[in-house]
Amino acid sequence: MIQINQLVKKYSSRQGTIIAIDNVSLNILQGAIYGIIGLSGAGKSTLVRCLNLLEKPTSGQVVVAGQDLTKLSNRELRQARQNIGMIFQHFYLLQSRTVAENIAFPLEIAGVPKKEISIRVKELLHLVGLEDKSSAYPAQLSGGQKQRVGIARALATKPQVLLCDEATSALDPQTTLSILNLLRDINQKLGLTIVMITHEMKVVKEICTDVAVIHEARIVENGPVESVFIKP
Numbered sequence: 001m002i003q004i005n006q007l008v009k010k011y012s013s014r015q016g017t018i019i020a021i022d023n024v025s026l027n028i029l030q031g032a033i034y035g036i037i038g039l040s041g042a043g044k045s046t047l048v049r050c051l052n053l054l055e056k057p058t059s060g061q062v063v064v065a066g067q068d069l070t071k072l073s074n075r076e077l078r079q080a081r082q083n084i085g086m087i088f089q090h091f092y093l094l095q096s097r098t099v100a101e102n103i104a105f106p107l108e109i110a111g112v113p114k115k116e117i118s119i120r121v122k123e124l125l126h127l128v129g130l131e132d133k134s135s136a137y138p139a140q141l142s143g144g145q146k147q148r149v150g151i152a153r154a155l156a157t158k159p160q161v162l163l164c165d166e167a168t169s170a171l172d173p174q175t176t177l178s179i180l181n182l183l184r185d186i187n188q189k190l191g192l193t194i195v196m197i198t199h200e201m202k203v204v205k206e207i208c209t210d211v212a213v214i215h216e217a218r219i220v221e222n223g224p225v226e227s228v229f230i231k232p
């Protein structure tokens with residue numbers, strides 16, 4: 001589903017050039033829950049942002065569902081991004097919009113007719129278990145509920161890939177488990193491929209099928225979780 005080939009990302013700053021991703025290649029199969037784990041500053045955020053071209057790679061290829069994203073025009077890229085949902089540590093919900101309106105937002109941008117949007121939003125509220133919160137505002141929700149809205153919004157355009165940037169790092173352990181269980185359900189129900197960056201080993205052990213360890217901009221180890229980490 002995702003092939004990353006010899007990806008390099010450099011940032012220029014006054015201090016000089018930082019190599020945030022140094023020649024990384026990865027192959028992520030359809031239906032995987034692929035964890036990318038590493039310390040702060042290792043390059044996780046940069047890597048996951050290269051997967052939907054929120055960051056433009058310096059060189060290399062990012063192939064998602066057969067399309068090399070680095071070769072697309074802006075218009076083609078907007079289209080391709082509908083196939084790649086993303087959720088964030090701090091949720092990034094629109095505070096002035098209700099839960100239902102937040103979930104509808106990507107559909108409005110995609111030009112989906114109002115009637116279809118309303119049907120789709122109902123399905124999504126049901127999927128994430130927030131039917132009773134549709135008219136609430138983000139400020140009225142718990143962290144776990146906010147992330148459920150984030151997940152529903154990310155899935156609105158029916159993507160095949162969901163990118164998770166430290167999606168549970170702002171949540172307590174109990175809520176983390178409930179969000180991970182929801183992501184696992186969605187992975188199984190919809191066959192969605194999930195890429196999850198985290199600094200927490202317990203997240204990887206809880207739900208990932210595969211894992212890559214990133215250290216100082218390079219992948220130092222990767223494979224099925226049980227072969228990379230010896231079970232206790």
Ligand code: ADP
Nearest residue numbers: 011013018020039040041042043044045046047
């Ligand atoms: P992680 O997500 O693992 O904490 P990041 O991808 O955020 O790592 O950062 C990797 C390296 O790239 C760090 O040294 C960070 O300071 C640097 N970096 C990240 N984003 C930028 C940016 N926009 N400009 C300059 N340097 C950046």
Ligand code: ADP
Nearest residue numbers: 011013018040041045046049055089090165166
């Ligand atoms: P996170 O909580 O995801 O690790 P950060 O605080 O590391 O977030 O980064 C927030 C934003 O700042 C990101 O968009 C990242 O690319 C950017 N960033 C990170 N490090 C640097 C840096 N050294 N210089 C400029 N921008 C950076």
